[in-house]
Amino acid sequence: MKKFELKSPLRGEGRIVRQAGGLHRYGHIIVAVEATQTEFSISWEVLPAQIPDVFKEAVYRGIKAMFRPDAKFGTYSTDGLLVRIIDGRSHETDSNEGSFEIASALALTAAQDSLLAG
Template identity: 30%
Template sequence: GGRGQYGHVVIVFEPNPGKGFEFVDEIVGGVIPKEYIPAVKKGLENALTNGNLAGYTTIDIKARLVFGSYHEVDSSQIAFEVAASMAFKASKDKCQPVLLEPIMAVEVTVPEEYVGNVISDLIGRRGRIEGQSSHGHIQNIKAMVPLAEMFGYSTALRSNSQGRATYTMQIDHYEECPKYIAEEIIKKRNA
């Protein structure tokens, strides 16, 4: 036979909320030669891009490389990339990944007579009202609303305020998707 491919890694995955991907090399005693460590990280980065949940990129995870082994002849960079990728894929059931959705900071400026309509609409979009201030007859409403619920908002706002309100929105953070929505998304993506 020809040359085989051998790479063996033991990786501990942990949540890393708000900190992105972090790779920690905890190998001691040379059980994996230093030249293969970057390949392990690269294999994980590639696997994260394809995600473990409906193919979405995985974020906010810490990967600690704690053990492994190599073969003098059959080990290679690619073997360790593949081993790391396989370790990530195998972690899916144990790690219990969740689907995150972007939450937008929305600010609406509206005449006070339309405030009720605007707030009702934002709440109907799974929004959370964060604050409200008054400037004469004009109200400023601040809310956090999932991006998925903001499609068509310009038209709805125009309708709810007879065209007299304006709004801005920008990404604020990510939150776990409600379970019923996550299940629907995963079902569609895996179909």
């Protein structure tokens, strides 16, 4: 497996906004991806006023899903990675688990894109 080689932390932002038609969606999340000496971990650093705790598992699922064998980062090892949830927003009625699952995957992709661009 390939390994992410991070010389400095990466930052990524994911946002999903769908407010036309039937099901409304809103999720906004900002992550920082850093190298660490430990196993893969996710650090929740936002307040419930930013992203309610009820969406925490959905965020974790969205990030972990990106490392499944058939996903974008499936060929990468997660060892030595720390994903920090550093900011985000929710909407009282339009936010749901699916929105935050998608937004977290988009944020991780944006972080990786910044690595390739740099």
